[in-house]
Amino acid sequence: MKRTELGRTGTTVSQVALGCMLMGTYTDQPTSYRMLDAFLGAGGDFLDTANCYSWWHAGSAGGESEELLGRWMADRGTRDDVFLATKVGGIVTDVPAALVDGRADWDVASKLFEGTGADVVRRGVDASLRRLGTDHVDLYYVHVDDPATPLEETLEALDGIVRAGKARHIGWSNVRTWRLERIRQLADRHGWTAPVAVQQQHSYLRPAPRTDRAGIAGPELLDYLTAHDDLSLVAYSPILQGIYDDPDRRAAHRMWSAYSGPDSEARLAVVGKVAADLGVTGNQVALAWLLHQRTPAVVPIVGTRTWEQFEAFRPALDVELGAEHLASLEAAGA
Template sequence: MEQRRLGASGLRVPALAFGAGTFGGRGELLFGNWGRVDVDEARRLVDICLDAGVTMFDTADVYSDGASEEVLGSALEGRRDRALVSTKTTLPLGTDDSGGSSRSRLLGACDAALRRLDTDHIDLYQLHAFDAGTPIEETLSTLDDLVRAGKVRYLGVSNFAGWQLMKSLSTADRHHLTKYVAHQVYYSLVGRDYEWELMPLGLDQGVGAVVWSPLGWGRLTGRVRRGNPLPTTSRLHQTASYGPPVSTDLLYRVVDTLEEIAAETERTVPQVALNWLLRRPTVSSVLIGARNETQLRENLGAAGWELTTDQVARLDAASTTTAPYPYFPYQRQEGFAQLNPSAV
């Protein structure tokens, strides 16, 4: 498995990492539909990942009310030194927790995550969302304290807007605090909004992308095809409203092209979709999830080969949409584009 630098940091991460959102499976809607992987199944999936060089495992305290962290910690027992553990905090945990990134909240959340994960440090600790109610200086100074205490090695964020991330980075610079080196983002062939602002920011500031939902919230698994009804077993029936919207025209245009290229390469539709992402600027790692061994092995087949230049161009063309203002002049008008070349 190819190992890459995480942004401008010295940490090297695998091109494919494992998303443990399927571990635990508490909750009837979102997490229950992701998967209900128990400790024994998780150990088997971790075995396969480590054998393939997939050494980073990502979770969050909000996944299954902490059960995902607990299962991951148990599955890594006896081989924690072979793995990188990434987790997230900030979102509310149940009705008695308001969430956020205050000093009190972060200190307690980090200690709780360490207990659930059964580890003495977190390799990558990320804010799951921006907390507009807490001063950025308070959040950053607390995270810096966690790094200095050895509880956390590297810092990142997830789902930040461009101005939120840039303000955080400049504040860290001004106060000589530990900076974010990763941004966990939604990015796929049916969701390329990341490219308009966050990708150029990542290139400029040395922030690596860790991609979540690379198959477009389950739309690019190969089971959704033009002219066919949505499979009755598809999770999209229950969870589509939680993910980013995708127009039917865009989806089928992309899927048609993926099917063509899958036939040419003798790969599967999801393998082609994942491979396209692996070659995008700023992408340090792409998170793959799995509810069973078959899904995991198929996703692992996305690495170790490359699409041709022509195939990439066809996927680019099929998935391109008009950018919103103020980005579309740079996409569509020569003068703007000449002054600001595209990141891709």
């Protein structure tokens, strides 16, 4: 697996991160261990989790993913072999209220997040370190940008965590471009630790013009990150839960409304043609396209629930998109 620099930190990570959100809940321990072992064996080291994963699973309160990773690192002795990222701010303070018929109601949940006040951030990192069984994480994200808390309060707390050696780097997720610029200005003004990574939803399909979601990387953010290469774009949902190969899955995807339209239909058609030309799947083409991006460069997070899904992603690492295929993919759209 190829490697890429995280921002301009001098630290390199694997070109793909393994999303561990479902480990310990939807994915059992033996399967999780098998995927983690295989990812490490293939040269991967970037592991992505959060303190809230997965509160929406029946009987879960969050933290199971971190606990499983802690057990795996202890059992395998792999802490020094991985680049470990976790997050704070996504815990839901009233889980029953955020569940409807056993499923997460994200509109309700978004009003119940724990926020990023200084005490939440400080307690959060200590709790994550206990679950992970380590004295530091490599990257500590604000999971959900919190406009109700002064940025100065959050940044000062994060800076204290880095100075205490509990995190090496910080990042931000689900954030608007103007807020990101404000964060960077405040960090520079006060001499606080600045983010080196931004985690947003990003895929080959472009959000529809009417879409206004803080968590989706739109043209403005992509331009901003191209101009500021000290920030890495870490892309979650890079294949949008596998919609490139499955129209039924596409129609059922809760986020499809953010993408549906003539532009996406045109781009899906080209993905299908390229996939047929190369003898691969549409999902693999979409992931390979992200790995070819340089403006900005992208580190996709591949979240796999089953071993079969894990095996399906691996061939994308070897898909070589030639100039003609890249040009057709770039030009596609309405």
